[in-house]
Structures are given as structure tokens and as C-alpha cells.
Amino acid sequence: MNNDLKSRIGTAIGVAAILAWCLLPVAWIISLSFKSQEAVTNGSPGFFPSNGGGAGWSNYSDVLQDPQFRRAIFNSIGISLIATLLSVILATLAAYAIARLEFVGKRFVLTTALVIAMFPVVSLVGPLFDMWRTFGIYDTWPGLIIPYMSFTLPLAIWTLSAFFREIPWEMEQAAQVDGATSWQAFRKVIVPLAAPGVFTAAILTFFFAWNDFVFGISLTSTENARPIPAALSFFVGADPFNRPASLLAAGAVVATVPIVVLVLFFQRKIVAGLTAGAVKG
């Protein structure tokens, strides 16, 4: 009993420490986003806004009324979703082939994918910048979707092929005997079974696209395609020597919300052990 209580208290303290460590910056940004610009400039060290230094929701309404920011959010959501969708579809098909078929160059595909994943992103910015300008997709959605897709494909392929390998061959064969075409077997049996893998891959891809800054700032020049992380860095305000910290904080919070919602939403889908019961373990 005593021991039980002690270990509970210990766990609680540990959890609190980890939460504080992880969430303090987030909490501080939220705190900052509720302070008025003057209060921040004059120095407002407390967590809660000092008397008269609170801004209420005004920073948020300012940010959301800013057309540039709205456009950036739209860009980010659109580009990330399209890149995720394409990447997951391609990766699912590729991973299925890698897990199921024997073909020449299979190892080559896998190693190439790994090499791409290891390639430093920054080193490709220069060439891409040149190429995109030549192709005329500089500062467009496809100009960002393509690099996001190609950099997330390897990880998605590796994750998904691991999932596919876990699915017993017999599942598909059973479906084929039951009268399914290969495509029906894939769509009705394999994909639902690999759903946790598909969602994992989708989340990883979305993270990468949403959080990317390097491509976002170097392959765009106008608000035509500029995503949030890049847009935030252009958020200068009237006085270049006095950056609107509280507005930026509000913008950062707005940019974080979709990711948090997404993770909480998909977390339930990532249920391990979905294949339990398919075959005798």
C-alpha cells in the first residue's frame, strides 16, 4: 500500500517533469500570444500578462485578418495535404510491390530510397531552385509538393513495406480464391489491414511537409505558394527593428493547431495488432 502510493507519487512527479520540459516552450508561446505588443517591448517577464499588458484575443484576430497569413495557411494546408496524399498512394503501391513481388532491382529501389532519405535537404536547394525556375514551377504549389513528396516517399515506403510483410500471403490468396481480382484483394483486404501503416506514413509525411522551412523559404518568392513557416519569418510588421513578437506567437499557435488536431485524430487509427486473429498465432 505504502509502496504503491510512493510509486504513484514518483510516477506523477516524473510525468509532471517531462510535461514541463516538453510543454514549457509551447506554454510560453501561448502566454506571449496573449500579451500586447507594448507590454512585450517594455518587458513583461511574467507568465501571465501584467496588469494592463494583456491583449485578449486581439493578436489572434489581427493575425487571422492578415491576408498574407491567411494565404500562407491555405498554402500550407493545400500543399501538405496533396503531398501527403500523393506520397502515401505512391508509397503504398511501391511498398506492396516490394513486399510481395520478386523483381530485378528490388534491392536497388530499397537502397536508393534509403539514400534519398539520408540526403541532406539543404544541398538540394540550389539545384532545385535553378531547375524549378527553368521548368517554370518556381513559386508554385507543385514546386513544393514535388520535393516534399520525394523526401517523404522513402520513409513511407519503408514503413509500409514492413507493414505489408506482416500481412500473411494467405489473406490475399484467400481473397483471390473467394473471387477477387488482384486489385480487389489489394483494396479490400490488404489496404484495410495495412491501415495503421498507411496512417503512420501519412502522419510522418504531413509533419515533414507542414514543418518544412528550407524549401518553403527558398523555392517561393511570393505569397503564391509560401507556406506558414516561411511566412512567419516574413512577418515583420511596421518597424523592422521591433518585430511583433506577440503577433508572431499568435501565428505560431495557429500554425501548430492543425498538427495537434491531426495527431489526436489519427492516433486512434494507429492501432497496433490489427492483424491479430487473422491466422493462428
Added chain:
Amino acid sequence: MAAIEMKNIVKKYGDGFPAVNDVSIDVADGEFMILVGPSGCGKSTLLRMIVGLEDITDGDMIIGGERVNDLAPRDRNLSMVFQNYALYPHLTVYENIAFPLRLAKKSEKEIDEKVREASKTLDLDEHLERKPANLSGGQRQRVAMGRAIVREAKAFLFDEPLSNLDAKLRGQMRTEIARLQKKLGITTVYVTHDQTEAMTLGDRVAVMKRGVLQQLASPRELYEQPVNLFVAGFIGSPPMNFLPATVEDGKVTLPFGTFPLPADKAKAAEGKGLLMAGIRPEHFEDVSVIEEGHVDTSRTFEAHIDVREWLGDQQYAYVPYEAEAKVQAQLKELARESDSDSLRTQLVVSLDAASKVKEDDDATLFIDTDKMHLFDPSTGDNLTVGL
């Protein structure tokens, strides 16, 4: 429903090794056919060729009068129960059973009727809304069978369906499968390595070894008239005893003595040098439990009982004997082929439960040479088949 004809079926893999070699089997409409053999004998490969999951290298596969070699599994209209059941874990039992019907685009009403009917047959009514993960092994097995019977398939194919169940359940399901097959009267091909299943279920049994069909016959014929050493050793438990033997002047000489042989058997085997005699454990008996005056004293011998296993209704006694190296090597090879292991050359005899033989003691045993088979050791052929 349809007959299945296999004509000179060959399956070669990339390395040229024939997994199935020139096998011809015809399964009559409504027949229960068993494919049995040790692991790696090609029985599962053959089954998968019937259903279309393996390509056929050579030969003709004819189902219901139609050559199906080049048809995809879905166009062959067969249903199959897999060794590990291969249920769809993301679907309920109901949807698992309905799956083939949904693919066939049947109406909702028809699907419901058929699923309910199958679930009633298999006693699955209270499990219809559950997922396979929450079912026991036997229930999963029944769901797999439900998925097979719900469709009016031309034939059922079973790939070692009971090997994942525990012994008791296996016995029950075996009876269940037999009953279901009789009730539906549908052509069935059943692969197993378990000879009890083979003997009890099949109308006919095809014994295979290394891709070659050894014998295709009724269970009784396999047991009583095996065509070669392999079939003789594979069918029966404990297996048939093999002893070095020579036949001269109507008598057979075994390591334990010389015994008279029926004239027709003696004639078939005489003058062939060293042979292999096969005799089943139950064709021995302890002389002391046979009624006085019923014992043919010319066919008794003294034996040293090494180990005795009492099973209640009968008992097994083990009698070790010395054999020449050549014979020993052949016995080892034979044991290896049928997936078993023979550590020593010994005779297994099945005695009446009343017998009072003791371990490590001598006993007088009767040998029924009428039931003995004689095999040519070089080819393995049974010289006394049908005699």
C-alpha cells in the same frame, strides 16, 4: 459440383526441381479425396495448382470438363480452407462469410439468407458480429469453412485444416468435416500429413513422396495392400515392421527364425535373394493369451522384450534385433523419407491387453505370416501385392 481430373501434372520451380512430377489423379464428382505424404512431398503444391495459386508447368488440370490451367483462381469457382484459416481480421464473422458473395455482387437479401444458412450449419449464429481475433481456434476453423460453403463452389479444397488445433478439437472437427462433406455431397480434395485424417476421411487416398504419386487407393487397400515399401511404412501407426528376409522352399527366414509362408506368397518371392519382409504390429500375438490348441507352433518364436507400453486396450512391446549394415541403412533411409526417425532396429508388436509379458524378459510370440508382405529391397516394390 464437378469432377477434377489431373493429367500428368508437373510442377517445376526455377531451379528445375520437380516439386510435383507427372501426377495423374481423377477425383470423381462428390468424392472425398485425400492427398497425404511427408512434408515436402508436393501435396500442398498440387492442391495449390488445382485452385490456381501455383502455375502448372506441364499437364492438364480439368475441372468439370473444362481445362483450367490458364484460369485465374477467381475464375475456377473453387473454395479453399487454408491451414491458418486466412480469415479477414478487419471484418466480422458475418462479413467474412459474406465476402465471396459480395465479390460475386449478390443481392443483399440473398447474401443474408446464405450467410445465415451457413452459420446455422456450422453453429456460428451467436458469433456473427464478432471479429476473428476474439474467436477460439475451433470457431475460426468453422468460420473458414463457412466462407468456403457459402458459395456454390465446384469443389472444396482443404490445406491441412486441422493441424493448428489441439488433439481433442481435431478429432471433433474431423468428424464435422466428414459430416459436412457427406451432407453437401461436394467434391473435396483434402491435404494432410496426418494419416489418421487420411484413413478416416477419405473415400480414396493418394500417397505422395517427393512429388511422385505412390499409390491411389481406398484407405483399406492402402493399409492391407501397400504397393511399395514407402506406402507400407507411411500408413499405419505404429508403422509396419520391416525385417530382412529370404524365401526358400516355401519358408521365410527372418532374424527370429524360419516360418512357413502361404504358397502363393512364397512363389512370388522365391529365389529373389535378400528381401524386405513387412509385417504390421498387430499380426503378432503373445502365445500365452491364445487359446490352447489354436496356436500354430511352426509360427512361434522366442523374443526378448525390451520395453512394453500398456495402453489399456492393447499394449506395444519392443523387440530389438541385430541387422546387417546394408539392411540398417535401408531402414534408416525409409524412416527418413516418411518423416520419422529410427534409432535402432527393433520390432514393434501389438499384444492383447491381457498379456502378462514383462519388460526385459523373454516371451513366446506368434507371427501371422499370412499377412506378411515381401518387398524387393532395391526397387521397394511389393512382390506380394494382392496375395
